[in-house]
Amino acid sequence: MRGTKNGWTLLLLMLAGVVIGGFIGSIASSVPGLDWLNYGQAFGLENPLVLSMGLVVLTFGLTIKITIAGIIGIALAILIYRWI
Template identity: 85%
Template sequence: MRGAKNGWTLLLLVLAGVVLGGFIGSLAANVSGLSWLNYGQAFGLENPLVLSLGLVVLTFGLTIKITIASIIGIVLAILIYRWI
């Protein structure tokens, strides 16, 4: 099974690491000793882009918040991928 690594597995593990890291960071935001885990930067579109085509209205928006906990989650996901 060690030779069955592929890019999709890595992508899923990294996405899981980002989500779990962000979740842990938001939980730790109110804990005095762990609030540093929620420190980070958000970037993206502040106001969504709206495209009105008459019959259909499309709204585009993307905001990404990178925190210390999500970076730790990414690193752990890569380590798990290498270990599998």
């Protein structure tokens, strides 16, 4: 199974690493010695973009928060991908 690597596997592992890292960062924010894991920067649309077409109203919004725990999660996901 070592020869069956593809980009989708890497993408899914990286997304899982970001989600798990963000979860760990949010939990660690209340622990005094581990609050640095939740340090990061959020960027994106602060106010959602609303497109009203009478019958249909579409709302677009995207905010990404990158934390240290998320970066560690991405790094672990890449290491796991290389190990598989």
